[in-house]
Amino acid sequence: MDGLQHKYQQTILLLSTNQCAMYCRHCFRKRMVGYSEKELNKRVDEAVDYVKTHHEVTNVLISGGDAFMNPNHIIQRYLEELTAIDHLDFIRFGTRVPVTFPKRIYDDVELLDLLTKYTSKKMIYVVTQFNHPREITSESIRAILELQKRGIQVRNQTVLMRGVNDQGKVLGELLSGLTRIGVIPYYIFQCRPVTGVKGHFQVPICEGIRIVDEAKSYQNGFGKAVRYAMSHPLGKIEIIGELNSQEVIFKFHQNKYADDSARIFIRKLSETDTWLDDELQGF
Ligand code: SF4
Incomplete structure (x- = not known):
């Protein structure tokens, strides 16, 4: 199915958007970022049906592009549907927005309310990417704090770069x-x-x-x-x-x-x- 990869037995990856807040030169998905929509999941209902019928799946990673560059109504749609699936333990968002566009988080009450509502139903993790200590700014800390206040766990993946x-x-x-x-x-x-x-x-x-x-x-x-x-x-x-x-x-x-x-x-x-x-x- 376009935009859905059954990565491992228990994990599904959804390519939800080709938008990012910045273009990272080291990005391995740059063939699609800001450019091609061919590989994207455009049918939330079909992706959700797939997850529902695969009981071995325990978690879904909503990625992109950058998952938090989706409009709030799309994020809500994913959360509404996925948090209702009993066999899922948690949902992850893959996003560099805490680093590259923190205002998108700390200044968007609607997004924060959505996350508050759905993390009480199912654990939500944010997987982000800080690559250098100088990226830990007062702005990024503010965004992280807003997520943490809502019980969302933030984890980091770094890319080692010359x-x-x-x-x-x-x-x-x-x-x-x-x-x-x-x-x-x-x-x-x-x-x-x-x-x-x-x-x-x-x-x-x-x-x-x-x-x-x-x-x-x-x-x-x-x-x-x-x-x-x-x-x-x-x-x-x-x-x-x-x-x-x-x-x-x-x-x-x-x-x-x-x-x-x-x-x-x-x-x-x-x-x-x-x-x-x-x-x-x-x-
Ligand atoms: S934010 Fe992520 S998906 Fe987007 S360009 Fe950077 S590494 Fe690639």
């Missing part, structure tokens, strides 16, 4: 700043090989491990719980660490094949390798 947050101290400051405002950092993602910018932003995996380990060394337990991870056609892979020189331990965090959902494997990488091959033969 020239942005590729120093242990900077990344560490980001993790500390987030935990300080009650935003739990849960993934640091290896930047994907995005056309046109991969040579610019990608940090080699071995170097990334050292940066993330240094950043974590400055943290307490909350900050240390963050995982360095990468996406892959087979699922999500955690980058655990370096065993011997450039022998890297990986562990599947999600895998489309249930038998491999937590499989551990080792790959010998060069100091310049930034990605794994799509097939992962013999892993």
Whole structure:
């Protein structure tokens, strides 16, 4: 179905809009952001029917583009329908708006009232993306506080990028700043090989491990719980660490094949390798 991806057995991803408050150069969906509507979910009713008939699904991630760039009546429609489905445990919104357009949250009473109403029916999480400590501004904190006051949990995913947050101290400051405002950092993602910018932003995996380990060394337990991870056609892979020189331990965090959902494997990488091959033969 257009705009609906049954990502993992328990998770459905909805591409709800192609609008964002800014254009991120590292974005892996930039083929559609502000441009193509081909991959979007335009039929809320059909998406909801799909979720209703798949009882193994426990959560829906409403993403985009940026989920909070949908008009309020669309957000309400999703929430009204999805919060009424018994087998869903929670609903997530994927949005950079707390960072890129915080006023959209703290200054929109209608949106805040909607979130208040529906989070009392079903847990709502906001998954956002702060990439640098300087993005934690008084404005973004204000938006986060408004969400938290309503019982909404805010989690953060960071993309590791050359020239942005590729120093242990900077990344560490980001993790500390987030935990300080009650935003739990849960993934640091290896930047994907995005056309046109991969040579610019990608940090080699071995170097990334050292940066993330240094950043974590400055943290307490909350900050240390963050995982360095990468996406892959087979699922999500955690980058655990370096065993011997450039022998890297990986562990599947999600895998489309249930038998491999937590499989551990080792790959010998060069100091310049930034990605794994799509097939992962013999892993
Ligand atoms: S806000 Fe998210 S979807 Fe939009 S351009 Fe940035 S990374 Fe891409």
